[in-house]
Amino acid sequence: MPDLSAIVADIAAEMADAPDRGAVADYIAPLGAVDPRRFGIAVIDADGVCHMAGDADQPFSVQSVAKVFGLTLALGAGGDAVWTRVGREPSGTAFNSIVQLETERGIPRNPFLNAGAIVVSDILLGNRQPAEVIAELLRFVRALAGEDGIFVDESVAAAEQATGYRNKALANYMRAFGNLHHDVDRVLGVYFHQCALAMSCRQLALAGRYLMRGGRNPSTGHSVVSPQRARRINALMLTCGHYDGSGEFAFRVGLPAKSGVGGGILAVAPGKASIAVWSPGLNERGNSQLGTLALERLVQRTGWSVFEG
Numbered sequence: 239m240p241d242l243s244a245i246v247a248d249i250a251a252e253m254a255d256a257p258d259r260g261a262v263a264d265y266i267a268p269l270g271a272v273d274p275r276r277f278g279i280a281v282i283d284a285d286g287v288c289h290m291a292g293d294a295d296q297p298f299s300v301q302s303v304a305k306v307f308g309l310t311l312a313l314g315a316g317g318d319a320v321w322t323r324v325g326r327e328p329s330g331t332a333f334n335s336i337v338q339l340e341t342e343r344g345i346p347r348n349p350f351l352n353a354g355a356i357v358v359s360d361i362l363l364g365n366r367q368p369a370e371v372i373a374e375l376l377r378f379v380r381a382l383a384g385e386d387g388i389f390v391d392e393s394v395a396a397a398e399q400a401t402g403y404r405n406k407a408l409a410n411y412m413r414a415f416g417n418l419h420h421d422v423d424r425v426l427g428v429y430f431h432q433c434a435l436a437m438s439c440r441q442l443a444l445a446g447r448y449l450m451r452g453g454r455n456p457s458t459g460h461s462v463v464s465p466q467r468a469r470r471i472n473a474l475m476l477t478c479g480h481y482d483g484s485g486e487f488a489f490r491v492g493l494p495a496k497s498g499v500g501g502g503i504l505a506v507a508p509g510k511a512s513i514a515v516w517s518p519g520l521n522e523r524g525n526s527q528l529g530t531l532a533l534e535r536l537v538q539r540t541g542w543s544v545f546e547g
Contacts, residue, residue, distance in 0.1 A: 280515075346412070387441070390436070472508060501516050
């Protein structure tokens, strides 16, 4: 068994000295104000021990990482009918691209693109108000983590609402094709608030444990999703979790993972660990520059890649 505490500490020290930290997502004002020198990492192993270093207890906006939890709830509510409205294939295009929606008649390529997550938000909305859906999502993530301190950052949600013209275009386009069933503004209210979820690396790693343990919450023993569904969510994270950088991430890291433009990444080593890293500077694909490097170092030291013999 590797000495995870030493490995995590070494990685944090290396990241502290890294010269190229990427660029923060300044098109969302609160994200642009985050210090690019921040770095946190938390690794929760199969025994439930948390190994963390750096800013692992600092809350940050998880952004698209929250799409994993939204998809989990939608699959619980709608089952495999979700896949009649959202695909399961990598996109090869940017996270907010509208190009494929025209040729594929309003069906997003996968649920981790912005368009796909907007459809998932539409599914979650049902006959409820947006505030009810967000309250359910918040309760769900808090229960997964066993932490009440997870919250929705209203300043981030407001900034996204004010500047989210591309997301509004995506939503209206899908509504035109009949793949959005509710009022666009109500659906986007769910989507923007979902992306504004804020938590720390430690809390995010706690929340992701069910994907490491075959769909079961190890703290309660309760089933969150079936083992088959957990495996399929992990598969989508591996193939689609980093947008048009998913192949590169699989090549370098080899773990199911979901990134967000807030600089966070949730990664899963099935049966071994739930991992969260955060560094706000992004690479050219919109994924955390140092977060990706840290996960690459972690896999090199532990042999946790799903492609290891």
